[in-house]
Amino acid sequence: MQETIPIMTNYFCTLFDSGYLIKGMTMMESLVQWCPDAHVFVLCMDEKTREILTASKRPYITCIALADLETPELLEAKKARGVAEYCWTLSPCLPSFVLEHHPEIDFITYLDSDLLFYSSIQPIFDEIGNNSIAIIEHRFAPRLKDREVNGRFCVEWVSFRRDEEGMRCLNRWREQCIEWCYYRLEDGKMGDQKYLDEWPDLYPNCHIIEHPGAGIAPWNYEKLHFSQDASGRIEVEGAPLIFYHFHQFQLLTNGLFDRLSAFYTAVCEEPAAVYKAYERALMRALKGIRTISPGFSDGLRPFFMVMARRWVQRHVPLSLKRFLHHFIRY
Secondary structure, three states, X not given: OOOOOOOOOEEEEEEEOHHHHHHHHHHHHHHHHHOOOEEEEEEXXXXXXXXXXXXXXXXXXXXXXXXXXXXXXXXXXXXOOOHHHHHHHHHHHHHHHHHHHOXXXXXXXXXOOOEEEOOOOHHHHHHHOOOOEEEEEOOOOHHHHHHHHHOOEEEEEEEEEOOHHHHHHHHHHHHHHHHOOOOXXXXXXXXXXXXXXXXXXXXXXXXXXXOOOOOEOOOOHHHOOXXXXXXXXXXXXXXXXXXXXXXXXXXXXXXOEEOOOHHHHOOOOOOHHHHHHHHHHHXXXXXXXXXXXXXXXXXXXXXXXXXXHHHHHHHOOHHHHHHHOOOOOO
């Protein structure tokens, strides 16, 4: 990591493999659109991702090879974890690695790769101010409030300042995730996210982001009012939409998209303008990737398989689905 990076920049980090490359590129391009001085460190989970990002020659991206970050303790943890679980294990390891190798960076934010930014993120930074840590709640809709048992906060935006409290929090989270990070609720733990539940009590300078346009997602959109102003800007509860988390979203091989399962849409249809903007941005990113890697299709799901799965989810009784699960992956 000898590369010289710009000074006086807002620093971010994220991680993904080639299956999430289209989404990752889309997220970063929207971020830079609304935060022009952003610089993003990308932990490339496979070589194809690193090669394409390097060839894209985006000055705001610094690639990190997975092998450069993996320590013996991480490699040992990797043996017993699934792909998603290992990515969650790396969530605190990545900002820790960047801060260790770049002493000039005072503040860094980890972002999930399946976000899209719709307006300036400065209101979030204004909120955070000089605080050492910043996190955001899931803000579950009332009918989903019981899901808070899996974690009050969402690891979609997590910020750390290079001060005593920020580093103490980040180092502890890193140690916790290396020790235990699995996709199950166990002894008050769940993946990488439930560790955050105690942060507001442990760290006086931990800020909970409150902007109504931040952290909008399938698990909370049904309780919100969306509108557009005269310029077409999307608003949430009268405030600008800053970023949306596209949980469950899938790109299909026939050029179409699968937005959400009926678990969400049967109660309230997804905000169409939000999703249409994302779909346009994804196609722009895919077009750019294919100028580098013609025919690139990683992350595109087979149309008929996805539609069959959705049909089963909507129409087959739960008891039969559980039975079928032993024989097929619907």
